[in-house]
Amino acid sequence: MTPKPDKTLAGHCADDPAHKRTRPSIKEWAEDDRPREKLLEKGPKALSTAELLAILIGSGSAEKSAVELMRDIMRSCGDSLKTLGQYSFQQLCAFKGIGPAKAVTIMAAVEIGIRRLEEFNNETITKVTSSKDIYHIMRPDMMELPHEEFWCIMLNNAGRVITKELIGRGGITQTTVDVRLIMRAALMARASAMIVCHNHPSGNITPSNDDIRLTTSIAEAGKLLNIRLLDHVIVASNGYYSFADEGRL
Numbered sequence: 001m002t003p004k005p006d007k008t009l010a011g012h013c014a015d016d017p018a019h020k021r022t023r024p025s026i027k028e029w030a031e032d033d034r035p036r037e038k039l040l041e042k043g044p045k046a047l048s049t050a051e052l053l054a055i056l057i058g059s060g061s062a063e064k065s066a067v068e069l070m071r072d073i074m075r076s077c078g079d080s081l082k083t084l085g086q087y088s089f090q091q092l093c094a095f096k097g098i099g100p101a102k103a104v105t106i107m108a109a110v111e112i113g114i115r116r117l118e119e120f121n122n123e124t125i126t127k128v129t130s131s132k133d134i135y136h137i138m139r140p141d142m143m144e145l146p147h148e149e150f151w152c153i154m155l156n157n158a159g160r161v162i163t164k165e166l167i168g169r170g171g172i173t174q175t176t177v178d179v180r181l182i183m184r185a186a187l188m189a190r191a192s193a194m195i196v197c198h199n200h201p202s203g204n205i206t207p208s209n210d211d212i213r214l215t216t217s218i219a220e221a222g223k224l225l226n227i228r229l230l231d232h233v234i235v236a237s238n239g240y241y242s243f244a245d246e247g248r249l
Contacts, residue, residue, distance in 0.1 A: 035067060049081060050074045056105050061097030069097045073106075082237065085110040085144040114140050127160045128153070131242035134195055134233045137164070142199040142235045148175040150198040152182050154191035155230070162189050167196075179217050186227050193228040197235060205234050205241040215243055 035051035044052065050073075054066035061069065073095055077083035084106070092103035117140045128134060138151060148170045154162040165185045168177045175198060186194050196218060198211075207215075211234065219229040231244040243249050 048074075049079065053106060053109060056109050057098075057102040058105075064097055069095070069102075073098070081110065081113065082143065085114070086146070110144075114144070127158065128155060128195065128230075129159070131231060131233055131240065131245050134197060134231060134242070135235060135240045137161070138197045138233065138235055142197075143237055145199055146201055148199055148201065150175045150177045150196065152185055153195040153197065154186055154189040155193045155195070156190075157192045159193070162191055165189075177214060179214075179221050182218055183221050183225060183227070186222075187225065191227055193230050194222065195231045195233065196229065197233045199235045201236075203236045203238055205236045205239055207232075207234055207241060207243070212248070215249070219249060 035047055035055050038051065039047055039055065047055075050070035051067055053070040053074075054060075057066050057070065060066040064072070073084070073092070076095075077087070087106075089100075089103050089107065092098055092106055093100060098106075128137075134153065137153065141151065142149060149166060150168040150170075151164055152167050153164045156162055167181055167185065168175045170176060177198075182194070182196065196215075211232070215229075215232045218232070222229045229249065231242055231249065233243070234241040
């Protein structure tokens, strides 16, 4: 990405030694370009996402401060952390001034945010009472995935979550799932009921014919083992589909 020219240095090229000498030191930067000091003085909520990420990457490049680099990246993704979380290592490294270390730091920061949300949901939603609860439990695990994953949530007699387990991982449009693995996981967890869940990276929450057939197979297998299938939820970035809500169980 080509940096915008600095109006105060018009007529100087990037390789001009005079240009490099006139770049201020960190202590001379404006307050907005010193996010650490701003955080200490005003608190973390006063900082933009770009400023918070700039603290993590620590330094900028010869041409831009850390804040300027992160502003460029956030602008490229429409100031959306969700979109930033979908950037690959290679995509981040394509930004001028972002090397492997900075790219890995940004990816780690996004993952910490996802895990914090997951931890919060796991603490606040211990009993599943609706498809919305299922969506909130599983969304942190699935919302940024470029491929399909199939999960099973195990519940006890009171409808409380015992555990959740990843059963299968597939490609962009399909995941191959063995019903026997689902039943084994439910038996190992001593579950009285279960909820299965998978994502559609395309954003289309409409179940496929394979989704419908798999749901029927899981429900029938569960009846044989006295383990109820309460729902099958398809998660997408913009919403979800519940087989139970639609009366298809």
